[in-house]
Amino acid sequence: MTTPHFPGPPLALTxxxxxxxxxxxxxxxxxxxxxxxxxxxxxxDDPSRLRMLARRLKIDIPIKEIRSPExxxxxxxxxxxxxxxxxxxxxxxxxxxxxxxKAVIYSIESAVKLVQDGRAGGVVTNPIAKAVLxxxxxxxxxxxxFLAHLSGIEKDPIMMLASPELRVALATIHVxxxxxxxxxxxxxxxxxxxxxxxxxxxxxxxxxxxxAVAGLNPHAGEKGSMGKEEIEVIIPAIxxxxxxxxxxxGPYPSDTMFTATARxxxxxxxxxxxxxGLIPLKTLGIDKGVNITLGLPxxxxxxxxxxxxxxxxxxxxxxxxxxxALKLAAEMYIARNEMxxxx
Amino acid sequence: MTTPHFPGPPLALTxxxxxxxxxxxxxxxxxxxxxxxxxxxxxxDDPSRLRMLARRLKIDIPIKEIRSPExxxxxxxxxxxxxxxxxxxxxxxxxxxxxxxKAVIYSIESAVKLVQDGRAGGVVTNPIAKAVLxxxxxxxxxxxxFLAHLSGIEKDPIMMLASPELRVALATIHVxxxxxxxxxxxxxxxxxxxxxxxxxxxxxxxxxxxxAVAGLNPHAGEKGSMGKEEIEVIIPAIxxxxxxxxxxxGPYPSDTMFTATARxxxxxxxxxxxxxGLIPLKTLGIDKGVNITLGLPxxxxxxxxxxxxxxxxxxxxxxxxxxxALKLAAEMYIARNEMxxxx
Numbered sequence: 197m198t199t200p201h202f203p204g205p206p207l208a209l210t211x212x213x214x215x216x217x218x219x220x221x222x223x224x225x226x227x228x229x230x231x232x233x234x235x236x237x238x239x240x241d242d243p244s245r246l247r248m249l250a251r252r253l254k255i256d257i258p259i260k261e262i263r264s265p266e267x268x269x270x271x272x273x274x275x276x277x278x279x280x281x282x283x284x285x286x287x288x289x290x291x292x293x294x295x296x297x298k299a300v301i302y303s304i305e306s307a308v309k310l311v312q313d314g315r316a317g318g319v320v321t322n323p324i325a326k327a328v329l330x331x332x333x334x335x336x337x338x339x340x341x342f343l344a345h346l347s348g349i350e351k352d353p354i355m356m357l358a359s360p361e362l363r364v365a366l367a368t369i370h371v372x373x374x375x376x377x378x379x380x381x382x383x384x385x386x387x388x389x390x391x392x393x394x395x396x397x398x399x400x401x402x403x404x405x406x407x408a409v410a411g412l413n414p415h416a417g418e419k420g421s422m423g424k425e426e427i428e429v430i431i432p433a434i435x436x437x438x439x440x441x442x443x444x445x446g447p448y449p450s451d452t453m454f455t456a457t458a459r460x461x462x463x464x465x466x467x468x469x470x471x472x473g474l475i476p477l478k479t480l481g482i483d484k485g486v487n488i489t490l491g492l493p494x495x496x497x498x499x500x501x502x503x504x505x506x507x508x509x510x511x512x513x514x515x516x517x518x519x520x521a522l523k524l525a526a527e528m529y530i531a532r533n534e535m536x537x538x539x
Numbered sequence: 540m541t542t543p544h545f546p547g548p549p550l551a552l553t554x555x556x557x558x559x560x561x562x563x564x565x566x567x568x569x570x571x572x573x574x575x576x577x578x579x580x581x582x583x584d585d586p587s588r589l590r591m592l593a594r595r596l597k598i599d600i601p602i603k604e605i606r607s608p609e610x611x612x613x614x615x616x617x618x619x620x621x622x623x624x625x626x627x628x629x630x631x632x633x634x635x636x637x638x639x640x641k642a643v644i645y646s647i648e649s650a651v652k653l654v655q656d657g658r659a660g661g662v663v664t665n666p667i668a669k670a671v672l673x674x675x676x677x678x679x680x681x682x683x684x685f686l687a688h689l690s691g692i693e694k695d696p697i698m699m700l701a702s703p704e705l706r707v708a709l710a711t712i713h714v715x716x717x718x719x720x721x722x723x724x725x726x727x728x729x730x731x732x733x734x735x736x737x738x739x740x741x742x743x744x745x746x747x748x749x750x751a752v753a754g755l756n757p758h759a760g761e762k763g764s765m766g767k768e769e770i771e772v773i774i775p776a777i778x779x780x781x782x783x784x785x786x787x788x789g790p791y792p793s794d795t796m797f798t799a800t801a802r803x804x805x806x807x808x809x810x811x812x813x814x815x816g817l818i819p820l821k822t823l824g825i826d827k828g829v830n831i832t833l834g835l836p837x838x839x840x841x842x843x844x845x846x847x848x849x850x851x852x853x854x855x856x857x858x859x860x861x862x863x864a865l866k867l868a869a870e871m872y873i874a875r876n877e878m879x880x881x882x
Contacts, residue, residue: 327762337765372756372766374720413715414813419670422680423715451817455825470757471815474794476822482798502758 204317204529206268206277207237207522208307212322213300214285215292216503217513219246222322223255224515225522226276232519235526237320238268238277240303242285246278249289253511265315279306289509292325297332300324304339308346311494318495318525319343322518323503326370337370339498340489347492352384354391354490356464357473357500358524361480362454363464364473365392365490376469380412380425385433385466386440392464393442395490399528400463408453408462409434409446410472416449430468454480483516486524495528497521547660547872549611549620550580550865551650555665556643557628558635559846560856562589565665566598567858568865569619575862578869580663581611581620583646585628589621592632596854608658622649632852635668640675643667647682651689654837661838661868662686665861666846669713680713682841683832690835695727697734697833699807700816700843701867704823705797706807707816708735708833719812723755723768728776728809729783735807736785738833742871743806751796751805752777752789753815759792773811797823826859829867838871840864 212218222239223246225232239246243261250257260275262268271277285299304324310316321339329336336342344353356365367388368376389407396405409430410416413423420427430447437444445462452458453465454476467473477485478500485500499517507513555561565582566589568575582589586604593600603618605611614620628642647667653659664682679685687696699708710731711719732750739748752773753759756766763770773790780787788805795801796808797819810816820828821843828843842860850856 326758327764330764370757370765372760372768373716374766377717377720414713414817415669417715421670421673422713423717425715450814451821452825454818454822471793472818474757475797475815475818478794479797479819479822482795 202235202317202526202530204526204533205315206265206272207235207318207320207525208265208310208316209237209239209522210307210319210321211239211241211281211285211300211303213292213325213328213503214245214287214296215289215508216323216325216505217508218322218503219249220253220255220508220511221499221513221515221518222246223250223253223257223276225519227255227257228515232515234519234522235317236269236272237522238262238265238272238279240279240281240306242281242283242299243278245285245287246276252509255511265310290505292328292503292505294328294332297329297334300329301334304342305346308343308494317529318497320518320521320525321496321498323499323501325503325505340369343489343492343496347494349492351387351491353492354388356392356395356488356490357477357485358488359477359481359485359500362459362477364477365464365466366470366473367466367468369470373469377412377425380429380468382429382433382436385409385430386436388466389433389437389442389444390440391491392466396463399495399531401531402463404443405464406462407437407442407444407464407466408448409444409466410450410453410468411447412468414449414451416447483514484520485517486521488524488528495525495532497525497528545578545660545869545873547869547876548658549608549615550578550661550663550868551608551653551659552580552582552865553650553662553664554582554584554624554628554643554646556635556668556671556846557588557630557639558632558851559666559668559848560851561665561846562592563596563598563851563854564842564856564858564861566593566596566600566619568862570598570600571858575858577862577865578660579612579615580865581605581608581615581622583622583624583649585624585626585642586621588628588630589619595852598854608653633848635671635846635848637671637675640672640677643672644677647685648689651686651837660872661840663861663864663868664839664841666842666844668846668848683712686832686835686839690837692834692836694730694834696835697731699735699738699831699833700820700828701831702820702824702828702843705802705820707820708807708809709813709816710809710811712813716812720755720768723772723811725772725776725779728752728773729779731809732776732780732785732787733783734834735809739806742833742838742874744874745806747786748807749805750780750785750787750807750809751791752787752809753793753796753811754790755811757792757794759790826857827863828860829864831867831871838868838875840868840871
């Protein structure tokens with residue numbers, strides 16, 4: 197068996213933007229599945245377009261349409277299992293079109309439905325092109341927000357990114373930097389801190405997680421001389437987290453908190469805005485990064501890269517991040533279900 | 540000789556915050572000067588306090604008071620040359636006091652005067668504690684702004700940071716993130732781009748510098764869906780730079796532009812705010828980073844770290860960044876003076 201230790205139902209992998217690299221990295225993962233040691237998964241896609249893509253890239257693997265996710269486990273050893281979309285997907289690598297937007301969205305919706313029904317162990321998403329979906333009328337800024345909507349959760353989900361070197365969680369996500377500053381408040385930081393704390397215990401089996409909270413301003417505001425948000429918002433939030441028994445520390449100047457020495461001192465960096473967390477994570481190595489959505493009622497991960505239209509169709513895209521996303525989803529499923537009392 | 544190839548006058552090193560690590564890393568550099576291969580320099584400090592510090596740290600080196608910078612070259616081989624401040628400096632490591640603020644400022648002012656008079660090859664500054672100076676009435680947010688004031692230049696100087704892996708230049712510096720966004724405009728980015736371009740040619744001897752301009756917002760605004768500054772400010776600035784014959788490219792999403800692969804494509808990253816540039820630089824390795832002020836009429840560098848009060852007096856501080864700052868100042872002096880026609 198490919199992954200003898202994964203006891204859950206197979207993972208649901210979405211198609212993602214079909215003009216991007218999602219298809220080809222999925223094919224490559226199955227082609228090298230022994231080496232990659234990924235848990236069983238199925239992709240929700242158009243089998244014909246995957247077969248065409250495999251021919252184009254000369255990735256000679258069997259691709260099998262399955263009727264139900266339950267068939268994926270058995271199928272996975274002999275072929276890439278594809279749960280077929282109810283529509284054709286026609287596109288050229290690197291040339292996205294709004295014609296495929298419905299299929300992209302349908303693939304995500306199906307994956308969520310299956311995991312909610314306990315028929316998939318987790319949702320792993322291939323990258324989407326937000327600009328293309330937005331043009332087609334999709335009103336969510338990204339996967340995270342759409343998944344929250346589909347789950348019907350009341351509080352915002354949290355975007356965490358994890359690589360072998362670093363975990364970061366974001367207090368604000370896909371908004372302009374100006375809006376991120378406006379949106380920042382004590383309650384938001386407390387919410388992110390609490391969700392992170394629970395997830396590190398439940399999904400990552402870290403008994404006493406340490407949370408390093410970043411400042412917003414240069415030098416974390418240098419005692420208020422370069423911005424007041426640390427004093428007015430961030431420090432009160434850290435105190436509230438500490439009062440709730442959570443090991444939150446900071447605020448730390450964000451330029452020095454990601455050095456090799458500093459990173460040893462915490463389990464997750466709680467960052468105030470998108471690039472504050474993503475710059476260090478991707479600078480340290482883009483290939484092994486995984487995007488995780490916390491606060492959803494199910495496990496969701498994705499690779500930490502985009503559609504990469506510039507290299508789509510060339511076969512050059514690295515599958516490492518998607519491999520890491522699949523493995524981490526399985527590990528999180530195991531941690532959650534082996535330790536139900538840890539919450 | 541220590542640095543047979545440095546043809547300029549000795550470098551002027553400032554005292555910096557005396558309760559910080561500036562003194563001890565200076566002593567360590569001279570103690571290991573053969574290994575460090577630094578150019579001749581003198582420090583503008585209180586010789587007595589340096590002798591006390593040397594005893595405390597058991598760094599057994601000769602410290603010699605000099606009367607003029609011209610004596611530094613000859614003195615440097617046998618002792619650490621100190622140009623004495625006209626006041627005593629009494630302080631304890633890690634315990635800063637506003638009593639020393641005048642001496643800290645005097646040391647910087649003297650260094651600038653000497654380099655303006657051609658008696659020093661460049662100004663290298665030890666870290667200061669902005670909060671301490673501010674409490675003592677100092678009205679500049681940092682070295683860069685103070686040096687600009689002392690030089691009487693009309694346009695803002697540019698803060699560039701350089702390490703073996705990366706060079707970054709900042710469009711905004713020591714202001715809150717909110718103010719940084721407000722201050723950002725087309726003219727500022729064009730100014731930074733032009734100054735960088737000239738400096739890379741003049742001070743770094745790069746014939747055709749490539750400038751990668753960062754976006755401000757996540758995903759560089761993703762076509763305006765997450766912020767308009769790219770469309771309204773940054774792209775017009777890049778076009779204006781290109782029209783001026785400068786190889787400026789972007790705007791690039793700041794989370795992916797600092798990967799090892801991406802960094803090969805440019806000579807400097809032009810960043811919109813302090814942490815956008817300093818996070819990747821310091822995450823990649825804090826010890827070898829150098830801070831450079833461009834747009835001044837003289838060479839100025841400094842180590843890329845702060846006063847480190849937490850370890851001051853322990854002797855644990857690494858002198859690597861100050862070594863790199865001294866060496867780079869000498870290299871810049873040589874490049875400027877060997878190639879006066881490159882402008």
